[in-house]
Amino acid sequence: MIDIRDVEVVAPNFKRRLSGVTSTIIQLVPVQRSLGQKVATLGPGLPADLPHIRYRDLWALWVPPRGKRFRVWHARRNIEMLPAILMRGMLRMPLKIVFTSASQRRHTGWTKWLISKMDAVIATSNKTADYLAVPNTVILHGIDTDRFSPPVEKAEAKRARGLDPMKKFVGCFGRVRHQKGTDVFVDSMIRLLPARPDWAAVVAGRATGPHVDFENGLKAKVAAAGLADRILFVGEHTDINEWYRALDLFIAPQRWEGFGLTPLEAMATALPVIATDVGAFPELLVTGDQETGVIIAGGSADAMIEAAASFMDNESRRHAAAARSRAHVLENFSIEGEAKRLGNIYRITASA
Structure with missing residues (x-):
């Protein structure tokens, strides 16, 4: 718990289920606090060790x-x-x-109205x-470039995950579902692995409900193709950073994505990345002469095969590409950099 009088920024989380937004709050707030930003969270579904206020503290916002x-x-x-608009407008707080x-679609009239009442708006990508x-x-x-x-x-990183250190691995991490392009x-x-006996693949992530x-x-x-020992489904892991370290190539095959952090996580781990042209992916990778990877059409196995083969x-x-990937993320996508830019928005907005 934290004294509301010392809170300059409230970061609400009004959704109990873990989501990308929730994950962003969990990762950002400790970094923001370390930079001197007096941020506290509000709402369910967050770790108890995050600085937070209670709903009954909202009366103190006057x-x-x-x-x-x-x-x-x-x-x-x-x-x-909505509640912030009511507190500011009706209650004069x-x-x-x-x-x-983070949305990449046309907003409803209701959402447009809400956004029109904001004092400042941030977009997570140019798209x-x-x-x-x-x-x-x-x-x-940004992401935690230490984690x-x-x-x-590399060989030891593979052994630690129970993988053959003599093989090279290409990975696809994230929820297992059609939207994510796992298929x-x-x-x-x-199609790729039979002609490349020195390569294997890892699918890391969870399938839930209908998925x-x-x-x-x-x-x-995979079993029907006789590749069950070379295309591995390893499930969901909290130490996913260790699984990135065991890879030699990463593919982000999504058909749709709001932002998508996996390419940044992979590049920070010094991996070349193949990503589809969805979400912010084209804004994250460098292509061409100084490539960190390549962008391909979403949903196209032929495009993925061509790109993967060119790296494999x-x-x-x-x-x-691996060496350039790490340097690119350090320069442009550290979570500290994101937190500092947010701090500037807070400062300018609060003083306006």
């Missing part, structure tokens, strides 16, 4: 934080914008409302910004 005229409320969902949008009808600032997500970092010794990855590997049958169908297809069969290209 009084601004020490030494400030306004407190910032940083919403990331409609259900978090000294609040400034910041909203972060997202294109769907906003109000002035906004683009701040792309996601290359292994000291395109599996179909591509079924369990989808995953079982993929496993059956060319060790020097793979290693060069």
Whole structure:
């Protein structure tokens, strides 16, 4: 618990189930606090060790934080914008409302109205910004480049995951479902691996509810191809950073994505990345002469096979892209950089 008088930014999370938004809050708030930003969370579904306030503390929002005229409320969902609008408008609380949008589709009239009432709007990508009808600032997500970092010794990283250290591995990480393109990855590997006995594939992630049958169908297809020992379904892992370290190539095969952190996590681990042209992926990778990877059409197994083969069969290209990937993320996508840019938005908004 934290004293509301010392809270300058409230980060609400009004959704109990874990989501990308929730994960962003969990990762960002400790970094923001380490940079001196007086941020506290509000709502369910968050770790107990995060600085937080209680719902009954909201009455104290009538009084601004020490030494400030306004407190910032940083919403990331409609259900978090609305109460702030009511508290600021009807209850006359000294609040400034910041909203972060990750949506890449046309907003409903209701959402447009809510966004129009914001004091500042942040877009998580240029593609997202294109769907906003109000002035906004683009701040792309960053990641923890200490957690996601290359292994000291690749063979040992593979042994630690129970993988053959003599083989090279290509991975696809994330929820197992049609939207995420897991089937395109599996179909591509079924066609690629028979001619490349030194390579194997890893699918890491969880299938839930109706997607369990989808995953079982993929496993059956792999078994029928005689590749059950080379296309591995390893499930969900909290130490996913260690699984990245065991890879030699990463593929993000999504058919649709709001933002998508997996390419950044892979590049930070010094991996070349093949990603589809969805979400923010084209804004994350560098292609061309200084490539960190390549962008391909979503849903196309042929495009994925061509791109993957070009890295699997060319060790020097793979290693060069891997080295550039790590440097690219360190320079442009650290979570500290994201937190600093958010801090600037808070400062400008609260002083306006």
